[in-house]
Amino acid sequence: MRRRRRDRSVNSTENIMHSNAERELDTTVRFDPETGTITFHAAWAAAAHTAPGGSPGPEIDLVFDCWAMERYANLDAAARGRVHALLHDAVEQTVECLPEQADACRLTVEITNALLDAATRLH
Numbered sequence: 001m002r003r004r005r006r007d008r009s010v011n012s013t014e015n016i017m018h019s020n021a022e023r024e025l026d027t028t029v030r031f032d033p034e035t036g037t038i039t040f041h042a043a044w045a046a047a048a049h050t051a052p053g054g055s056p057g058p059e060i061d062l063v064f065d066c067w068a069m070e071r072y073a074n075l076d077a078a079a080r081g082r083v084h085a086l087l088h089d090a091v092e093q094t095v096e097c098l099p100e101q102a103d104a105c106r107l108t109v110e111i112t113n114a115l116l117d118a119a120t121r122l123h
Contacts, residue, residue, distance in 0.1 A: 036066045058095055059106040062087070068111050075120070082119040083111075 026043045043059040064072065072083065087109060094107055 038064045038066065038069050060091060061106065061108045062111060063108060064111045068113060068116060071116055072111065079119050082122050083116065086115055086119055
């Protein structure tokens with residue numbers, strides 16, 4: 001397995017989402033009325049996020065149920081920042097464990113009440 005470089009300033013999920021001008025970022029939002037889930041899909045192509053050989057990094061789906069989305073929306077900026085940090089760490093740990101040939105895979109991360117509870121308790 002290949003270890004990926006740990007660099008929060010480049011790989012932060014929040015930075016990825018807020019730097020469309022520097023990256024080709026494809027984002028979509030889907031709502032599934034049958035399950036009550038909202039899915040944010042992010043895929044990007046940029047030098048900082050491209051694996052050797054030119055393949056893009058993994059695509060990421062962040063999945064909220066409606067109650068978790070409402071709860072997230074009501075968090076203050078500091079708590080949302082902690083959620084972003086927890087998400088970043090979870091995604092990074094998953095990506096680091098992937099075999100090298102899985103660079104173009106798609107990861108799904110569910111935003112749960114447990115994750116929101118943890119972010120609320122952290123200071």
